[in-house]
Amino acid sequence: MRLRNIILFVAICSFTAYYVYEPIPETIEERWKLMLTNSFFRTLSHLADLCESVGLKDYMDVMYVITVIEGIVPVSDEFVKVTEEKFDGVEVVVYQPKQKGVDTDMRRAVIYLHGGGWCLGSSRMSPYDLLARKIVTELDAVVLSVEYRLAPSHHFPVPYEDVYRVVKHFLQKGVLAQYSVDPERIAVSGDSAGGNLAAAVSQQLQKEPGQQIKLRAQALLYPVLQALDLKTPSYQQNQDMPILPRTLMVRFWSEYFTSNKALFRAMMANAHNSPESSRLLKFVNWSAFLPEVYHKEYNYSAPAVAQGLGDDGNGMDGPSELFADPRASPLLVPDADLNSLPKAYILTCEYDVLRDDGIMYATRLQAAGVEVTHQHYDSGFHGALMFTVWPTDFLIARRMTDNYIKWLKENL
Numbered sequence: 083m084r085l086r087n088i089i090l091f092v093a094i095c096s097f098t099a100y101y102v103y104e105p106i107p108e109t110i111e112e113r114w115k116l117m118l119t120n121s122f123f124r125t126l127s128h129l130a131d132l133c134e135s136v137g138l139k140d141y142m143d144v145m146y147v148i149t150v151i152e153g154i155v156p157v158s159d160e161f162v163k164v165t166e167e168k169f170d171g172v173e174v175v176v177y178q179p180k181q182k183g184v185d186t187d188m189r190r191a192v193i194y195l196h197g198g199g200w201c202l203g204s205s206r207m208s209p210y211d212l213l214a215r216k217i218v219t220e221l222d223a224v225v226l227s228v229e230y231r232l233a234p235s236h237h238f239p240v241p242y243e244d245v246y247r248v249v250k251h252f253l254q255k256g257v258l259a260q261y262s263v264d265p266e267r268i269a270v271s272g273d274s275a276g277g278n279l280a281a282a283v284s285q286q287l288q289k290e291p292g293q294q295i296k297l298r299a300q301a302l303l304y305p306v307l308q309a310l311d312l313k314t315p316s317y318q319q320n321q322d323m324p325i326l327p328r329t330l331m332v333r334f335w336s337e338y339f340t341s342n343k344a345l346f347r348a349m350m351a352n353a354h355n356s357p358e359s360s361r362l363l364k365f366v367n368w369s370a371f372l373p374e375v376y377h378k379e380y381n382y383s384a385p386a387v388a389q390g391l392g393d394d395g396n397g398m399d400g401p402s403e404l405f406a407d408p409r410a411s412p413l414l415v416p417d418a419d420l421n422s423l424p425k426a427y428i429l430t431c432e433y434d435v436l437r438d439d440g441i442m443y444a445t446r447l448q449a450a451g452v453e454v455t456h457q458h459y460d461s462g463f464h465g466a467l468m469f470t471v472w473p474t475d476f477l478i479a480r481r482m483t484d485n486y487i488k489w490l491k492e493n494l
């Protein structure tokens with residue numbers, strides 16, 4: 083009897099260790115904590131796959147649990163007044179300082195866009211709520227946290243357009259005056275898919291005829307910036323890294339455009355480009371835009387070009403036009419569209435499939451003459467900045483937050 087219990091105990095321990103253990107690089111701090119955190123994400127993802135394969139629920143519906151677990155109701159506190167409003171029909175959580183400003187009565191503002199692959203996430207999650215409050219108190223700024231609608235219920239361009247509507251609405255003299263915001267000191271910022279939306283909005287706003295009030299800065303935290311080449315060196319190096327493995331990122335990309343699984347399969351094989359989109363591959367040529375250290379161990383070959391991805395009878399409606407749209411892939415624009423962009427802060431992490439998207443954008447913006455601060459974290463992993471809440475709080479999240487806020491303080 084006792085022996086049986088011991089055997090059972092050992093079996094459970096070794097199963098747990100086997101399941102939780104992952105070969106995470108030694109340079110990443112708090113490795114065991116990250117393994118445990120990620121084993122939750124992996125389990126959820128397996129469950130989501132299972133539910134989808136037996137037809138119970140869609141993958142993303144199950145993954146949405148992450149958003150629910152961290153969900154909160156944003157309320158005012160001693161220092162910050164929180165209101166839920168609608169800007170041109172789009173939900174926004176507005177955070178304002180309670181104290182009157184000390185040296186000026188005009189405030190800075192940050193329009194913040196949460197991450198989650200356009201499919202998950204919410205302004206009403208504790209890490210985003212905490213970050214917004216920190217920006218408010220440290221910068222004496224107003225923060226708008228935009229609750230844009232999500233895929234797959236709302237495919238591209240809906241999430242983008244929601245954000246654009248909010249930005250357009252906010253950047254009006256009358257509206258800014260209501261919130262005592264200085265029209266010269268407004269930034270747009272976001273992490274991951276939110277960084278994608280922030281970069282896209284910054285580009286499109288400068289083309290808007292008659293737009294008088296402009297953005298001062300864009301702060302992009304491990305942003306997603308292009309859908310053409312999903313086998314950059316960072317996609318290859320980090321395909322099984324915690325939090326955002328390549329499969330999940332490819333899934334987010336394909337779900338952003340369509341619920342047709344043919345696009346997911348083509349993107350997994352990096353064979354989704356059409357003759358039209360392939361003309362834009364020059365803008366994501368990592369052999370040209372990455373410093374040598376990042377690509378020297380990889381041999382560049384341009385992604386395969388398929389004829390008629392949509393011809394499998396599933397009625398895919400020109401997805402290549404969609405993923406080559408700069409509002410979805412802001413890296414795909416010529417230099418002439420980059421040179422008058424607001425100054426940029428770009429955060430990248432070594433252990434992140436999206437590392438090269440961020441580095442290439444930093445390279446291209448700099449070459450176009452835009453002022454860029456690029457902070458690369460050698461021990462960083464995707465999503466790190468959001469791990470600020472116990473029990474999944476990481477030291478690196480604190481450093482990232484401090485550096486990001488310092489940049490905003492000095493540049494906005």
Ligand SMILES: *[C@@H]1O[C@H](CO)[C@@H](O)[C@H](O)[C@H]1NC(C)=O
Nearest residue numbers: 363364367368369370382384
């Ligand atoms: C990518 O860049 C390399 C080096 O700059 C160049 O030799 C190659 O032709 C480029 N390929 C594409 C598809 O732009």
Ligand SMILES: *[C@@H]1O[C@H](CO)[C@@H](O)[C@H](O)[C@H]1NC(C)=O
Nearest residue numbers: 318377378379380381382383
């Ligand atoms: C790249 O090409 C070189 C020379 O052809 C080869 O020796 C090397 O193994 C290749 N590297 C990869 C990662 O394919």
